[in-house]
Amino acid sequence: MPKPVLGPRRRTNPLIWCVAIICAVITVAVIIVVPQMSITQSQLDTIFFDQSGLISIQISIILLARNDNHRAIANFHSTTFNLLFSGRTIACLTAAPFEIPGESDVAAELQSEVLSGELRQGIAVVEVTGTTRTRWSAGIISRVILRLSLDFELRLPINGSPVYPHCTTKAE
16 A cells, blocks of 8 residues: 655744744733732721611722732723622722832722621621723733733621731733
């Protein structure tokens, strides 16, 4: 049986390999130094019960936007967070676009009031969901746009003690 005849072996152009390696390095750099937002502290400030069974709660949340890349300026825009209590949206918090220089961070305090809900074992459970978009430039990359999402459940004690959750955005 005769062997099939194959044409001459083709080799990948070295220029294609160089471009592929540069793209891989840029991709790894982008993954490592993505700007982030995180909840650094949350607290149930006040809680009132009335005779009809409604609960009025005031919550404080401190968000920290961080840019760990010393060569890039990060711009955050389209930032929206929803607070849910007992499965219902109680507040929609938005932030105006802002900029963070390299290797720095910006903290913002958010406050919201809840009109009704229930407590379980002396803890108010509040879900924080939302997204933000970040645009930044690093070195030869002129502009990288990423969408960051946050989905976290805060368990706030009714005695007003601050909680320090480990809650950070994830790149999509």
